Amino acid sequence: MKRTLCSDISRHQGEEIRICGWVQATRSLGGIAFVIVRDRTGTSQAVFEGKAELPPQQSVVEVSGMVRAEKRAPGGCEIVGTCITELSRAEPALPLDIMGKTQSNVEVMLDHRVLALRNPRVSAALRVQSELAAAFRDFLRSEGFTEVFTPKIVATGTEGGAELFEVKYFERQAYLAQSPQLYKQMLVGSGLERVFEVGPVFRAEEHNTSRHINQFTSLDLEMGFIESVEDVMRLEERLLAYALPRVAKACACEIEMAGARVPQPGSIPRLDIEEAREAARIGLGHEMPPGNLSPEGEKAVSEHILETTGQEFVFVTGYPVTSRPFYAMPDPTDPSRTKSFDLLFRGLEVTTGGQRIHDHEMLLRNLSAWGLDPAKFEGYLEVFRFGMPPHGGLAIGAERLTTRLLGLGNVREACTFPRDRTRLQP
């Protein structure tokens, strides 16, 4: 007998079927036993007459029986069970209350991450992220981008020595890539012109806050032959206008479970960093760091934009040279500023992007000014000597975007098995 998914049983009324899944709950009532089984599509109720022993919660079972209408059951149908087989019996004492109304604290949930994920409200973030990644790729492929896979073990940090994890690479010292930045630029210059990568990036951040993890999934893109940084921001507007409605539709259940609302961004407002700092200063009553926003400042700017424009996204633009990496393109009309942007969403930076320098001499000058050794960037610099188009790109933090989309309190909730300052397990 072919397995039926829980979401499908109502299409099999009057038929003998078989379902497989986890026992979410059991209850016995005067000789009748009810078993709620969950699979990846939802739950079904099976009813057994005169059944004494029931498997412990979270055991994996196979149930067979006949489907009949029962309006109090999930999906309006239940299974009149003829057989229940334990495929994997769970120990009776669960380390956390999986379906409990009272959520365990974050550390307990992360210690027992696999069991916590058995609650579909908890795993919703993973399903939303899967759909976001698919939407990101499908949009970019339709725009002529090629997916690439770049090295994660590198000889030199992208932006110098900070926040690097050291790797022992045979007899040499190497590092984990903080981003695919230099490689995606090189691949633009290889003639692919438009590339994207969805992959892990590593930051040896000492910060251990609700917005920091030490490995995250970066949705990276880079494109050649741009006219200005505006081309990159417009691409992100179109990307979000495609991806968010798609996620809202494909993950309607997940979004409802989270009590979330997916915005439909069109044209996203732009705010110069100095205007943004001023808005944050007024909102918070204290100064922002020079040329930048504090985390509270990002929240204040988002609130300001929401109040004045009704929008939940805002591009903050024109960051000073001192706040950006060596490869950021200076603004020709004001060389102390860069053609760069951050995208804030509901008070959190979810994207960093900009136009990059494509002139070899300018890059060499910047490397020196940043105190970096051009010899260590030789592999990167070569393409700039042999024809590099004007280009720019961006990186979206997948976990951060998911977190904000679902209104989660901690970026760890949008990560399968987070790594942070103290957590290396499970």
Next chain:
Amino acid sequence: MKRTLCSDISRHQGEEIRICGWVQATRSLGGIAFVIVRDRTGTSQAVFEGKAELPPQQSVVEVSGMVRAEKRAPGGCEIVGTCITELSRAEPALPLDIMGKTQSNVEVMLDHRVLALRNPRVSAALRVQSELAAAFRDFLRSEGFTEVFTPKIVATGTEGGAELFEVKYFERQAYLAQSPQLYKQMLVGSGLERVFEVGPVFRAEEHNTSRHINQFTSLDLEMGFIESVEDVMRLEERLLAYALPRVAKACACEIEMAGARVPQPGSIPRLDIEEAREAARIGLGHEMPPGNLSPEGEKAVSEHILETTGQEFVFVTGYPVTSRPFYAMPDPTDPSRTKSFDLLFRGLEVTTGGQRIHDHEMLLRNLSAWGLDPAKFEGYLEVFRFGMPPHGGLAIGAERLTTRLLGLGNVREACTFPRDRTRLQP
């Protein structure tokens, strides 16, 4: 004026257009200059009358002019150029002959990888791999799989201590993940049931051959509620039956450039490892290693299958327990063997898969038998105590599959920037 792509200019006959790209070749003939420009879609020819100075090869230019029919030009049209602007001037002495008929040696090509990729025959492998990854994901999503992103920094090696790169994780010792194996199993048990991941895996292999790289892209999947290992092999058959024709169509130019032929696999033959060893022994005239095939043996088995069945794929099944990791499911009818398989394609192993143990006690026994410390696998083992479905999965080496599909000599050619025993740059 909006930019036109080289592949599109024939649709703009009689119009003023603008193209951007790399100067692939120039030539002057009695007061007339020809410039061949390449972009990501192909090449176009621009003609300039009375033009003296031409940009060096590989410079990035913008050419504007009017399109007219010219049957000797690529695509049957050329641009009567009015203006050519250098966006990025290339140095005149290129470190390798990019479009040369005589290929440089592999090491030179890898040292100057970005420039080598300017030859579309060289970058073909990257475009094919991008399409393969997309096909892998699209097929699995249509089968109810969720994409996941698992930790690449881990506390313990998947299969013990061998071939691990060490990472300094703050004050602790950690490792780079050799595969997402344990995590994808855990995520099956989290209730997602069917998961896949496309991501980097790291092997501190001392081997430095044409089939080894130290970071590769693994197309990983794992599925719950299988009846047997056959379910996993049948899924791979359907996956390949979907993916290969799609790649053949989307990458027809790349495949033609490589002089390759894409097979259309249906049902793939199965060969027990002992039969495979015997076929290899007969073909090669010497014994295979116990319970396994040598690289030459894999070639011999593929030749044998091609001769006897006409097929280019073959599943080798039933590997002994001693050739597989601790989590491989033993064959209940012969506990010295496992419910596992490799897929050989044109003489190379491109997939490893199998059914996994889902019983907690059996796993504990195996960990001890393998000399591994169960305490180090606590995070992995928990899910087996609280309801784990029968499950199995596989991993496809993306670079190896691409290599064999295109008939390339070295797996490095299917990698953006390969990492090997001695190469950490570019």
